[in-house]
Amino acid sequence: MTDSNETAQVESADELYDITIIGGGPVGLFGAFYAGLRQLKTKIIDSLPELGGQLNALYPEKYIFDMPGFPKILARDLANQMIEQGTRFSPAICLDEKVLQLVTEEDGTFTLTTNIATHRTKTVVIATGAGAFSPTKLANESLDTFEGNGVYYFVKDKAKFQDKHLLIIGGGDSALDWAMNLEEVAGSVTLIHRRDVFRAHEESVDWLLNRSQVNVRLWNELKEVRGEGRLEVATILHSKTKEEETLPVDAVLLNLGFKADIGPLREWGLELHGSKKVVVNHLMETSIEGVYAAGDIAHYDGKLDLIATGVGEICLAVNRVKIRIDPKAKLFPGHSSNLSL
Ligand SMILES: Cc1cc2nc3c(=O)[nH]c(=O)nc-3n(C[C@H](O)[C@H](O)[C@H](O)COP(=O)(O)OP(=O)(O)OC[C@H]3O[C@@H](n4cnc5c(N)ncnc54)[C@H](O)[C@@H]3O)c2cc1C
Missing domain, CATH: 3.50.50.60 (FAD/NAD(P)-binding domain)
Known part of the structure; x- marks a missing residue:
């Protein structure tokens, strides 16, 4: 639980971003970190006024035991660490905004319409988890x-x-x-x-x-x-x-408490698995070119709804975005331990 989001930035509605991540849960946050590492112009949009997804909204006081490197960590503390990591490269953060519509433009870019603004982006990563949370x-x-x-x-x-x-x-x-x-x-x-x-x-x-x-x-x-x-x-x-x-x-x-609503996403023309999941291939690509999905929302054979798998998925997705935007770039991001951040 954070009492303010100090990292939030005001974005210019017309600016074209390289990557827009819908969902600021653990998976979206890790994606924002990787996107920053790959020097992509990054935006995160979340329907809640604070980042952290299910960790902050549903079980902040529960311990998590299956995070690599953390034998035991409170969900809220993990969320705070992930927020620090995810905002490391200062992505634009749009909170209190629910994405309602995704439209592919003629030039292959995308326009996302929320309840209060429109956002332009070259690629989209859907990390919407269980759906858009709103307070009961x-x-x-x-x-x-x-x-x-x-x-x-x-x-x-x-x-x-x-x-x-x-x-x-x-x-x-x-x-x-x-x-x-x-x-x-x-x-x-x-x-x-x-x-x-x-x-x-x-x-x-x-x-x-x-x-x-x-x-x-x-x-x-x-x-x-x-x-x-x-x-x-x-x-x-x-x-x-x-x-x-x-x-x-x-x-x-x-x-x-909170209720989750996957609603608008069903109308975006994506191939769905059942009524609550978006089908992806092994590269985390959805049925719409340039749109990827990762975390709880993504479905493939053998899928597990866990943070550990979700962050791996979004790592794959973001590195695919990098070579889509810059075909000369390497897919492999290199080892972060070699960087001086
Ligand atoms: C009680 C409980 C205990 C759990 N314990 C564990 C555990 O011990 N270990 C583990 O690995 N996993 C655990 N999980 C599961 C784990 O929390 C999820 O796998 C994880 O949160 C998925 O992350 P995510 O980023 O994909 O989605 P989420 O955390 O659901 O975040 C998605 C975000 O996207 C936003 N969003 C959705 N739709 C829109 C939209 N249209 N516009 C804008 N924003 C939108 C939502 O508001 C939300 O903030 C637990 C889950 C619960 C409920």
């Missing part, structure tokens, strides 16, 4: 009114919560982590959870219930938020007693 939202119209202005699904800047009366909604690792992170910054933190059992690390639950100043309300749900021009109060409802309580609240942070 509550069906509550009062929240929509204040979204981005009092109601948040991510923390990009902790300073935004300085001295605020903060209401956190959720009972998983992410909710507890942010309660822990923001307790010292916010004026007060209340956490509501609709059950009495948390889906979080034992140590975090112990801190929350026994050692923190967080006002914890179990069996509570949000009824509504209100305010004149800015968020001022939240009404919560005890699901068993049906008692309502109105709290002074300046900010609400919802941590209710």
Whole structure:
């Protein structure tokens, strides 16, 4: 979990990139590193406001035991290391952007259309994993009114919560982590959870219930938020007693998990395996020339959905991109240990 993406760069929409990687999960990040190493003008686009893919979105607090060189590493720590490595050569990073459309132009380049911009690129590597992640939202119209202005699904800047009366909604690792992170910054933190059992690390639950100043309300749900021009109060409802309580609240942070949507990719004209995977050959080429796929989204006979295999696949894909763009270049990138970076 990062509270801001310091490496993000603003891209010029018309610039033609050598390679655009759709997906900033572990596989896309490793691809960005290799693309930089091969001096390709690189862009990463992800639908989430932070990099890291499933590692940060789905299981930041779980240990991973099958990473070469790491006998045991927290998913979040691996994500942070991969972000550092993936941004080493300063790729353009476009976050909070979901790629909706891929069009092959007459000159063989591609235009990618997202929910907010268009991007031009000579080649595309699809590293979209399980699909575009977006935060799970509550069906509550009062929240929509204040979204981005009092109601948040991510923390990009902790300073935004300085001295605020903060209401956190959720009972998983992410909710507890942010309660822990923001307790010292916010004026007060209340956490509501609709059950009495948390889906979080034992140590975090112990801190929350026994050692923190967080006002914890179990069996509570949000009824509504209100305010004149800015968020001022939240009404919560005890699901068993049906008692309502109105709290002074300046900010609400919802941590209710993520849902993945592979949707738009099905319309791009790619050969698919079933409804959720893109078919690639042994060079990671898809059925569209100049478009490659790697990681969980890619399918071939014998495929395994693991980080170790995905990073190998994108290494192959990016080096193919290099010789596609510069036919005089060598396919083999050389050994990184020979470089002085
Ligand atoms: C609970 C759990 C535990 C796991 N444990 C392990 C383990 O121990 N070891 C292991 O090797 N693997 C493990 N995995 C699997 C591993 O996390 C995946 O193999 C890996 O994350 C795949 O990486 P990826 O980059 O291909 O995709 P992802 O991590 O899914 O990242 C894809 C990114 O692409 C973005 N995206 C998708 N579509 C679009 C779009 N249209 N526009 C813009 N962005 C888009 C998504 O938002 C996402 O950020 C685990 C998975 C889970 C769920």
